Amino acid sequence: MPANRSPTPLSAPATRHLPEAPTGTRPLSRGAGASAHRHDNPQFIYARAGVVTVTTEAGVWLAFPGRGLWVPAGIAHEHRAFGAADLRLVGIPPSDAPSGHGPAPAIITVDPLLRELVLALTAEPDDGGPERARLLAVLLDRLRRAPRLAGQYVPAARDPRLAAACRILLDDPSEQAGLAELGARVGAGERTLSRLFARELGMGFPRWRATLRLHHALILLAEGLPVTTVAHRCGWSSSSAFIDAYRRAFGHTPGAARRHGWPR
Numbered sequence: 001m002p003a004n005r006s007p008t009p010l011s012a013p014a015t016r017h018l019p020e021a022p023t024g025t026r027p028l029s030r031g032a033g034a035s036a037h038r039h040d041n042p043q044f045i046y047a048r049a050g051v052v053t054v055t056t057e058a059g060v061w062l063a064f065p066g067r068g069l070w071v072p073a074g075i076a077h078e079h080r081a082f083g084a085a086d087l088r089l090v091g092i093p094p095s096d097a098p099s100g101h102g103p104a105p106a107i108i109t110v111d112p113l114l115r116e117l118v119l120a121l122t123a124e125p126d127d128g129g130p131e132r133a134r135l136l137a138v139l140l141d142r143l144r145r146a147p148r149l150a151g152q153y154v155p156a157a158r159d160p161r162l163a164a165a166c167r168i169l170l171d172d173p174s175e176q177a178g179l180a181e182l183g184a185r186v187g188a189g190e191r192t193l194s195r196l197f198a199r200e201l202g203m204g205f206p207r208w209r210a211t212l213r214l215h216h217a218l219i220l221l222a223e224g225l226p227v228t229t230v231a232h233r234c235g236w237s238s239s240s241a242f243i244d245a246y247r248r249a250f251g252h253t254p255g256a257a258r259r260h261g262w263p264r
Contacts, residue, residue: 015036015037015038015076016035016036016037016038017037017038018037018038018039019039019040020039020040020041020091021039021040021041021042021043021071021073021089021091021092022043022089022091023089023090023091023121023122023126024088024089024122024125025086025087025088025089025122025123026087026088026089027084027085027086027087028050028052028081028084028085028086028087029081029084030081030082030083030084030223031080031081031082032080032081033052033053033078033079033080033081034078034079035078036076036077036078037076037077037078038074038075038076038077039071039073039074039091040073040074040094041073041091041092041093041094041097042070042071042072042073042091042092042094042097043070043071043089043090043091043092044068044069044070044071044089044090044092044108044118044143045063045068045069045071045079045087045088045089045090046063046068046069046087046088046089046090046110046115046118047063047064047065047081047085047086047087047088048065048086048087048088048115048119049065049083049084049085049086050064050081050082050083050084050085050086050087050222051063051064051081051082051083051085051218051219051221051222052064052079052080052081052082052085052087053079053080053082053219054069054071054077054078054079054105055077055078055079055080056075056076056077056105057076057156058104058105058155058156059153059154059155059156060153060154060156060215061105061107061152061153062107062152062153062215062218062219063079063087064218064222065110065115066109066110066250067107067108067109067110067149067152068107068108068110068114068118069105069106069107069108070105070106070107070108070143071105072103072104072105073094073097075104075105077105082218082219082222082223083222083223083224085222088118088119088122089122090118090121090122090139092140096136096137096140105153106148106149107148107149107152107153108143108146108147108148108149109146109147109148109149110146111142111146113142114139114142114143114146117135117138117139117142118139120135121135121136121139151202151203151207151211152211153211154208154211154212154215155200155201155202155203155208157196157200157201158200159196159200161186161187161188161192161193161196162188162193162196162197162200162201164185164186165179165182165183165185165186165188165193166208168182168185168186169209169212170212173209173212173213173216173233173234173235174232174233174234174235175235176235179193179194179205193205209235210245213234213235213236213245214234214245214246214249216233216234217230217231217234217242217246217254220233220234221254221257227239227242227243227254227255230242230254231243242254243255
C-alpha cells in the first residue's frame with residue numbers, strides 16, 4: 001500500500017488479544033503503526049503531532065492535535081502514522097470508564113486542558129501513587145465533559161455493491177464520478193446506491209465523499225504535500241475551494257495549522 005493511501009476498513013482481521021490497554025507514549029515514524037488488536041478495557045488515543053488513522057471493521061477514524069478517539073473495550077482496531085507522529089495512549093480502568101460514549105468509537109474534542117492532562121499522564125510510568133490517581137480522575141472528568149463529534153469518520157460498507165463503489169473512491173479520492181456512473185461500474189442503479197448510502201452508512205453520498213476527501217487531505221498534509229497538490233489529489237476544483245472546505249470542517253486553514261506546528 002502506498003504510504004499516503006487512505007486506509008481500508010478491517011475485514012476479518014487476525015486480531016491479537018492484549019488484555020490491558022496500555023498508557024504511555026508511542027513515537028511512530030511515517031507508515032509505522034500497530035496491527036489489529038483489542039483490549040479488555042477502553043482506551044483514549046491522541047496524536048500530539050502527526051496524523052494517526054484508527055481502523056476498525058466499521059470504518060476509519062483519525063486522531064490528530066485537537067481531536068482524540070475513544071475506543072471501547074473489545075473493539076478490534078489497528079493504527080498507522082502519517083507523518084512523524086507522537087501517539088499518546090491512555091488505558092482506562094473498566095470501573096472508571098466514563099458513561100455516555102456508547103459501544104462504538106467516538107471522536108472527542110481535545111481542548112487545551114484535556115491535552116495537557118493526556119500529555120502529563122503519558123509522560124511518566126505508572127507509579128501507583130496518589131498524585132497519578134488524582135491526575136487520572138481529572139482526565140476522566142474532562143473526557144466525560146468533552147464534546148463528541150458525530151459523523152467525523154469514514155464508515156465502511158457491507159453490501160458488496162456499495163463496498164465496490166466506495167472502493168473506487170477510496171483508491172482515488174479525486175474521482176469525479178457521480179452515483180449514476182458509479183452504479184453502472186458496479187452493477188447497481190443510482191437509486192439503489194443512494195438508499196444503501198443512507199441505510200448502511202448513515203449519510204448521503206455527497207457527505208460520505210466529502211468526509212473521505214477531508215480525511216485523505218489530512219493524511220497528505222501530514223505527509224508534507226503542498227496545499228495545491230492536496231486539493232488536486234483529493235478532488236477539489238481549486239485550492240481556494242479546498243481551503244474553504246477545510247476551514248468549515250476544522251475551524252482554521254491548512255496554512256494556519258502548519259504555522260502552529262502540523263497538524264493543529
